[in-house]
Amino acid sequence: MSSLNSALHSTLRKRRFKNNLMTFVIYLFSLIAIIPLFLVFFHIIKNGSSSLNLDFFTQLPAPVGEPDGGMANSIVGSLILISLASIIAVPLGILAGLYLSEYTEDYFASALRWTVDLLMSIPSIVVGLFVYTSIVVPLKSFSALAGSIALSILMLPIVAKTTEEVLKLTPTHIREAGLALGLSRWRVILFVVLRGKSSAVLTGVVLALGRVAGETAPLLVTAFGNRNWPQSIFQPTPSLPVQIYNYAISPYENWHRQAWAGALTLVTLIFVINILTRLIFSKDGLDKNQS
Amino acid sequence: MRSLFSFLNRENKRSEIRHSDFAFVFFLRSIASLIIIVLIFLLLYLWNGSLPILKITGFKFFTDSNWDPTADQYGALPFIYGTLLTAVVALLIATPIAVSTALFLTEIASKKIAKPFGFLIEMLSTIPSVVYGLWGIFVLAPFVKIYIQPLFNNYLGFIPFFKGPPFGIGIFSASLILAVMILPTITAVCREVFLSIPTTLREGVYALGSTRWEMIKTAVLEAGFSGILAAIALGFGRAMGETMAVTMLIGNRADIAFSLFAPGATMASVIANESPEATSMLHVSSLSAIGLTLFIVSLAVSGISRLITQLTKRRLSK
Amino acid sequence: MIRILTSLVAFLSATSLYAAVAINGSGSTFAEPIYTKWFSDYQKKHANAQFNYQGVGSGAGMKQLLEGTVDFAGSDDPMKAEDAAKAKEQVLHIPIAMGAVVVSYNAPIQGALKLTGPVLAKIFDGRITKWNDPELVKLNPKATLPDLAIVVATRSDSSGTTAVFTEYLSKVSPEWTGKNGKTVKWFTGSLGAKGNAGVAGLIKQNAGTIGYVELVYAKENNLPFALIENKKGEFIEASNKSVSTAAEGVKKEAIENNFKISLTDSAQKGAYPISSFTWMLVFEKMPKDKGAEIVNFAKWALGEEAQKTAGSINYSPVPKEIRAEALKAVGKIKLQ
Numbered sequence: 001m002s003s004l005n006s007a008l009h010s011t012l013r014k015r016r017f018k019n020n021l022m023t024f025v026i027y028l029f030s031l032i033a034i035i036p037l038f039l040v041f042f043h044i045i046k047n048g049s050s051s052l053n054l055d056f057f058t059q060l061p062a063p064v065g066e067p068d069g070g071m072a073n074s075i076v077g078s079l080i081l082i083s084l085a086s087i088i089a090v091p092l093g094i095l096a097g098l099y100l101s102e103y104t105e106d107y108f109a110s111a112l113r114w115t116v117d118l119l120m121s122i123p124s125i126v127v128g129l130f131v132y133t134s135i136v137v138p139l140k141s142f143s144a145l146a147g148s149i150a151l152s153i154l155m156l157p158i159v160a161k162t163t164e165e166v167l168k169l170t171p172t173h174i175r176e177a178g179l180a181l182g183l184s185r186w187r188v189i190l191f192v193v194l195r196g197k198s199s200a201v202l203t204g205v206v207l208a209l210g211r212v213a214g215e216t217a218p219l220l221v222t223a224f225g226n227r228n229w230p231q232s233i234f235q236p237t238p239s240l241p242v243q244i245y246n247y248a249i250s251p252y253e254n255w256h257r258q259a260w261a262g263a264l265t266l267v268t269l270i271f272v273i274n275i276l277t278r279l280i281f282s283k284d285g286l287d288k289n290q291s
Numbered sequence: 292m293r294s295l296f297s298f299l300n301r302e303n304k305r306s307e308i309r310h311s312d313f314a315f316v317f318f319l320r321s322i323a324s325l326i327i328i329v330l331i332f333l334l335l336y337l338w339n340g341s342l343p344i345l346k347i348t349g350f351k352f353f354t355d356s357n358w359d360p361t362a363d364q365y366g367a368l369p370f371i372y373g374t375l376l377t378a379v380v381a382l383l384i385a386t387p388i389a390v391s392t393a394l395f396l397t398e399i400a401s402k403k404i405a406k407p408f409g410f411l412i413e414m415l416s417t418i419p420s421v422v423y424g425l426w427g428i429f430v431l432a433p434f435v436k437i438y439i440q441p442l443f444n445n446y447l448g449f450i451p452f453f454k455g456p457p458f459g460i461g462i463f464s465a466s467l468i469l470a471v472m473i474l475p476t477i478t479a480v481c482r483e484v485f486l487s488i489p490t491t492l493r494e495g496v497y498a499l500g501s502t503r504w505e506m507i508k509t510a511v512l513e514a515g516f517s518g519i520l521a522a523i524a525l526g527f528g529r530a531m532g533e534t535m536a537v538t539m540l541i542g543n544r545a546d547i548a549f550s551l552f553a554p555g556a557t558m559a560s561v562i563a564n565e566s567p568e569a570t571s572m573l574h575v576s577s578l579s580a581i582g583l584t585l586f587i588v589s590l591a592v593s594g595i596s597r598l599i600t601q602l603t604k605r606r607l608s609k
Numbered sequence: 610m611i612r613i614l615t616s617l618v619a620f621l622s623a624t625s626l627y628a629a630v631a632i633n634g635s636g637s638t639f640a641e642p643i644y645t646k647w648f649s650d651y652q653k654k655h656a657n658a659q660f661n662y663q664g665v666g667s668g669a670g671m672k673q674l675l676e677g678t679v680d681f682a683g684s685d686d687p688m689k690a691e692d693a694a695k696a697k698e699q700v701l702h703i704p705i706a707m708g709a710v711v712v713s714y715n716a717p718i719q720g721a722l723k724l725t726g727p728v729l730a731k732i733f734d735g736r737i738t739k740w741n742d743p744e745l746v747k748l749n750p751k752a753t754l755p756d757l758a759i760v761v762a763t764r765s766d767s768s769g770t771t772a773v774f775t776e777y778l779s780k781v782s783p784e785w786t787g788k789n790g791k792t793v794k795w796f797t798g799s800l801g802a803k804g805n806a807g808v809a810g811l812i813k814q815n816a817g818t819i820g821y822v823e824l825v826y827a828k829e830n831n832l833p834f835a836l837i838e839n840k841k842g843e844f845i846e847a848s849n850k851s852v853s854t855a856a857e858g859v860k861k862e863a864i865e866n867n868f869k870i871s872l873t874d875s876a877q878k879g880a881y882p883i884s885s886f887t888w889m890l891v892f893e894k895m896p897k898d899k900g901a902e903i904v905n906f907a908k909w910a911l912g913e914e915a916q917k918t919a920g921s922i923n924y925s926p927v928p929k930e931i932r933a934e935a936l937k938a939v940g941k942i943k944l945q
Contacts, residue, residue, distance in 0.1 A: 019502035026399060029391030033478070034408070036471040037415045040426050047429075063649045064642035092322055099319040106316070112323040115330045121589045122333070123532040125563050126582040130336050132566075140677040142633070153329065186315035214419020217534040217563050224635075226661045227645065235631050236661060241421045245535065248425045249802070251809035251830045256429070263422045270417050278410075360767075360792045433814070458760060458800060458815060543765035543801035545794075554800050564803065568668035568767035570675070570692055 041267075048264030051257040061227050061243075067254050071262050074243040077144070077230045078266075081223060081239055082213055084148035089155035090205050094194075096156070097163025097201075102189050120157040127153050128218025136222055144230060144237035147223030151215060155208045162204025166197050203277050210273040214266060216241040240266050337586065340579025343572055352580060358545040360565070365577035367584070369545045373555040374585075377462055377537065378530040380551070381469035386523055389474050390512075393481035398507055409482070416475035424539035427468045432459035432540060435467065440552055455550040458542065463551045465541040469533055473526035480525055480600070484518030485511055517599050524596035528589050534559040558585045630902050634662045636670020636683035637769050638804035639823040640887045643706055643924050644683060647910055650918065658902040664804060668767020668791045674700070674890055680899055682890040685769025685823075686791050687869035698892040701942065703935050704868045705910050707856060707925035709847035710774045710883040711834035713827045714819040715812050716740055719752045722835040723844050726781025726874075726882070729837070732819060733761055734784065735796035740817065762811040762820030765801030767791040773885040774821045777873040781882075824852075825923045839882040840874055851881035852925035860930045868935060886927070893942055900944040907939045 055070045062069030096112060103109050131150040136142055170193050178188035194201065224236035225246065240262055247259035344365055345352060355366025392412065396405045436459030443453040455461075488511055496506045512519070542554020543564060556564075558581045569575045634644065641664030648660040662683065665673075670682035675696055685708070693700050712724060718740075724732075728744050731737045737744060741754040764771045768791055775789035788794075795801070800818075802808045809826040812818045824847050827834045836844040845851050855875035863870050872884045889910070891903055909915055916926035927935070 015502050015505065019504040022504040022507075023399065026391045026395050029388045030395040030408070033388050033392040033474055034411050034415075036474075037411055039430070040418060040423070040471075043426055043430050044422065063645040066646075092326065095319060095322050096326055099323055103316065103319065106320070108320050108323045111327055115323075115327045117593075118330055118590065119326075121528070121532075121586065121593050123534065123559055123562075123582070123585050123589065125534050125559055125566075126337070126586060127333070129562070129566055129579075129582065130333050133336060133340075134332065136678055137676050142678055153333075156326065184309045185312045189315075210417055214421065216419070216421045217559075220563070221567060224633075225663045227648075228631075228659050228661055231629075231659075232631070236633055236663075241419060241535075244425060245421050245539075248421075248428055248539065249804065249810065250806040251813060251826060252806075259425055263425050267418060267422055270419065271414070274414070274417050359794045361788075361790045361794060436815070455798075460800070543803070544797070544799065546797045548797055553798065564765060565767075567665055568672055570668070570672045 044260060044264050044267055047257065047260035049261075051261035052264065056258065056261050060229065064252075069254075069258070071240065071243055071258060071265075073226065073229050074238040074240045074262065075265065077223070077226070077238040078213065078240040080144055080230055080233070081147050081151060081219070081237060082209060084144060084233065085151035085155055085212060086205075086209065088148065089152035089159055089208070092152075093156045093159025093205070093208070094163050094201060096160040097204075098167060098189060098194065100160065100164040101167035102193065116157045116160050119153065120161070122153075124150075124154055124215055125217040125221075128221045131218065132221045139234070141234060142222060142224035142236040144223055144233040144235070147219050147237060147239070148233075150218040150222045151212045154215060154218070155212045158208035158211065159205055162207065163201050166200040166204065167193055170196060206273055206277045210270045210277075213270055213273070214241055216245050220245075337579055337583040340576055341583045343576035344580050345576075347573070352577070353584070356547050358561075360569070360571070360574050363571055363573050365573060367558070367577070367581055369547050370556055370558040370561050370581060371584075372547050373462065373541065374531050374557040374559070376555070377466045377469055377541070377557060378527050380463070380466035381473060381530045382523060382527055384467065384470040385474045385477055385526060386519075388470075389477035389522070389526070390481055390519060392474075392478045393485055394507060394511065396478075396482050397485040398503070398511065412475050412478050415471070416479075420472070420533060420535040421539075423468055423472060424536040427464060427536055427540045428460075431468060432464050435459055435464050439463075443552070451549050452551055455548075455552040458552065458554065460540050460542045460554065461552045462541060462555045465537045465555075465557075466551075468536045468540055469530045472533060472536065473529050476529050477522045477526040480522035480596075481515070481519055484515045484522065484600075487518075488514050517602065521596040521599035524592050524599065528592035528596065531557075531592070532559060532585065532589050534563050538563050558582075629657050629659045630898055631659050631661065632681070632899055632902055632906075633679045634660065634670070634681040634683060634889075635665050635673050635679045636662075636890075637667045637685050637887055638664035638806060639685050639708055639770055639825065640664075640683040640706065640889075642825055642829075642922065643887075643919050646918060646922060647906075647915055650915075651906055651909055655902075655905070658906070660906070664806075666764075666766040666791075666804060667769030667772070671890065674892075680891075680895075681903060683887065684890055685885055685887045686772035687888070688890065696892070698894045700890050701893050701938060702868045702888040702890055703907055703911070703939060704863075704886040704927050704931060705889050705907075705935075706887050706916075706919045707852050707872075707884060707927055708887055709824040709852045709881050709925070710770055710777075710821050710885065711824050711827050711847045712819060712837065713809070713812050713822050713832040713834045715816050715832070716757060716819075717755055717816075718749075718833075720749075721833060721846070722752065723748045723838070724835045725838040726777070730778045730782030730785050732759060733763070733778065733795075733799075733821075735761070735798060757817040760815055760818040761795070761799040762808045762815075762818050763793075763795045763799050763801055764804075764808060766803050768804075769885075769887070770805060770821065770823055773871075773873060774883060776871060777883045780874040828923045837882050839880055840876045841878050841880075843879065845879065845881045847881045847883075849920055849923075849925045851879060852884040853928060854878075855880035855882070855884035856886075856925075856928050856931065860928075860934070863931050864934055868931070868938070884925075891942070895942065895944055897944045900942065904939060904942055904944070908936060911936050911939070 058072050059070030060073050100109055100113055128150050131146050135146040175188055178192040219239050219242050225242050226236045226238045230237045244259045244262040247255040352367055356368040357364050357366045358369055396409050447453045493510045496510045537557050538560040541560055543556055544554040545556050562578050562582055566578050644662040667684035667686050671684055671688055673679040674682035688700055738759055740757045746754055772791045775793050778785040779789040800811055802811045805822045805826045808820045809822050809830050812820045812832055813830055836846050839845050854877050855872045857877050874882050911932045920926045
């Protein structure tokens with residue numbers, strides 16, 4: 001009996017040891033997972049904040065090699081590009097998502113669903129080149145318009161998908177109640193279903209915005225870049241990610257510092273957008289991670 | 292949800308046709324058509340663009356390793372190699388960490404810790420690629436050059452895979468930054484998978500007298516294995532399509548070198564680098580062909596991953 | 610929210626009618642510093658034109674000029690005949706400045722490194738792999754060359770700088786003949802970077818690296834550069850003077866070839882062997898509004914004041930006689 005006992009005991013010890021070891025490994029790896037995050041934020045804040053001064057937000061880039069200058073035009077350019085892209089992608093995306101969720105049986109809907117999924121897998125640089133060939137070359141100019149169209153192609157599938165997912169969660173009886181009250185179907189869709197989930201839908205929009213705000217590759221071949229203030233949407237337009245890229249691969253210390261400052265600005269912008277998402281989320285009581 | 296057809300039936304009974312509903316559906320369908328047309332044009336653009344070079348080289352385009360714009364000769368193998376190698380190394384690094392993190396969040400951490408921790412991981416996924424590239428150039432690459440590469444050179448340098456002078460930038464640094472970028476993706480999917488495993492399964496294993504790790508091994512990891520595969524596939528897809536951070540860290544050499552520390556190029560990076568300056572028709576066509584390849588492969592990978600997720604969810608909910 | 614956005618768009622579209630004439634150029638990263646400086650100076654006196662230049666490499670600039678997406682291109686390499694044939698109009702190459710391609714390095718060496726053409730070719734071919742290689746020691750007996758691996762930095766993009774450098778190599782080394790151009794297949798193990806800026810960055814950040822960059826970039830980054838042996842056997846340091854010397858006596862040849870001449874491996878005494886022009890490429894027929902501004906700018910750039918500015922920031926001014934010819938050619942541009 002005692003040999004059995006001790007045998008059990010020794011295996012138990014081995015098992016306990018393994019358990020503790022693996023628990024330690026899990027803790028360790030999880031810690032390793034967030035180390036890059038802290039490091040990246042640390043460096044961005046450390047290197048970026050030293051160059052964040054009023055000049056950065058108000059000045060144009062100085063001639064190559066000269067000190068000072070800022071990224072003001074890139075910030076304005078980015079805002080213009082994101083706004084234009086939203087004007088195109090948000091209404092189309094919401095309507096597309098609406099169509100997918102409310103009219104699933106319609107023959108077009110499955111085609112659209114495939115299309116949206118396909119669009120989501122396209123590498124962003126390929127979208128940029130497509131817009132270059134179809135818009136930049138015929139118009140004979142790089143432009144904010146081309147850049148926005150490229151960004152909207154990237155935004156649209158995200159908005160459509162999240163809108164569809166969110167609207168699908170509306171229980172059928174809500175729709176039936178609206179119809180029973182004598183509302184036409186489109187009224188039910190727009191004023192009952194959509195309005196009910198409006199904050200969740202907006203969350204999807206905001207998430208897509210956050211993703212597209214950092215896009216660089218497509219803008220390189222559509223909006224190009226500009227050292228002046230953006231004055232027309234039919235001209236090359238500067239943007240924050242492109243400027244960060246150009247400065248990062250340059251050899252000038254001054255430009256490196258500005259690149260960090262630009263990165264800090266960009267990350268803060270996206271961070272704020274995402275925080276807003278969370279706040280809107282809690283209003284609906286819907287945690288995306290659990291759905 | 293009512294089908295349009297039955298809805299019409301009802302209306303006919305009341306002999307009242309809702310013009311506004313027709314208009315609305317028509318409107319929605321036209322928007323859908325617009326989006327579909329954009330996609331068709333995009334696919335046509337890729338297909339048409341790729342034809343010239345593929346007509347000349349055929350399938351050899353994907354197995355030839357000589358990429359020489361000066362001689363107008365194009366073989367895409369170096370980029371396929373670079374893309375696959377960086378993605379695989381990134382996965383090898385990221386998967387154990389991601390799975391552990393997901394386990395931590397679902398099995399070990401209390402709700403109070405899990406929420407902010409999960410939030411932090413998600414924040415990682417919102418940082419734009421170009422910012423990762425910036426950090427990679429100025430922080431990661433020098434670190435790799437000064438600390439990691441010499442380590443490998445000294446202890447494992449006899450393996451050709453780890454040879455080479457320490458540049459800092461190269462395939463290894465690019466893979467490392469990719470690992471950081473795909474970590475949140477894999478973690479999120481694994482977490483979803485683990486959460487969807489019924490608690491009864493876990494309780495059953497505990498009832499048999501297992502330690503927590505044994506429970507994790509048999510109940511969570513085995514049951515969620517296909518889900519982990521799906522997460523890996525998703526991460527793989529994301530790693531292949533990454534452009535900016537990779538372009539800034541990989542060294543831009545259209546060559547197949549056997550060392551992890553050598554410079555290389557990926558499909559996305561060569562498109563980003565050479566498209567603005569390609570003038571010869573074959574050059575432009577080759578880049579389109581690479582774009583098309585990248586698109587098809589990304590599509591296949593995300594399709595596989597979604598398939599696995601669906602099958603897993605269906606199996607577990609039984 | 611939508612109202613604000615649409616009015617923003619309307620405002621922007623409207624302002625495009627009243628804005629100054631916007632002129633876009635792209636191309637050579639070598640010329641980017643001088644273009645941006647010139648634009649900054651020029652626009653102070655001529656507010657009706659707004660110039661934007663992006664340094665994306667000579668190759669990309671020329672492609673964009675041919676596609677019509679930019680109004681002028683900057684290039685250190687003349688446009689190839691087959692590309693020029695694709696253009697609807699003739700492309701005029703205006704020589705606006707001169708520069709030197711220098712061989713810059715990051716290595717703990719006493720004094721300046723001396724290199725000959727053939728040795729340089731071997732380094733960039735991967736045949737000389739260490740700093741203390743006997744051939745290098747022979748040329749630099751007094752410099753204590755370290756036992757360090759040579760890391761070669763090259764351009765990964767289509768570059769006029771590469772074209773000039775490799776053309777020189779092909780003139781001084783039989784193994785390089787025919788392997789020159791804006792893009793070159795460099796040996797396995799060399800590093801590639803985008804733009805002069807990228808190469809300068811690589812050199813700066815990695816000990817043991819050697820690479821070719823335009824003089825401006827080496828000076829801006831305080832990078833040492835080598836003395837290269839010229840055709841007369843002298844070891845020359847790149848400078849405004851040695852570069853200008855390379856362009857002496859070429860007036861006749863320049864006119865015959867529409868300014869598209871090479872200045873590498875010059876036989877002049879005191880000439881720096883890897884010198885070149887940088888050109889502003891424009892079409893010989895341009896629409897009136899943009900064309901007028903471009904012509905005015907080109908004339909100003911070829912003037913004394915602008916050339917002096919160029920000289921002050923490490924570019925070499927174009928010799929007077931060639932400038933005069935270039936002005937004549939600019940005058941012949943048709944505006945419709």
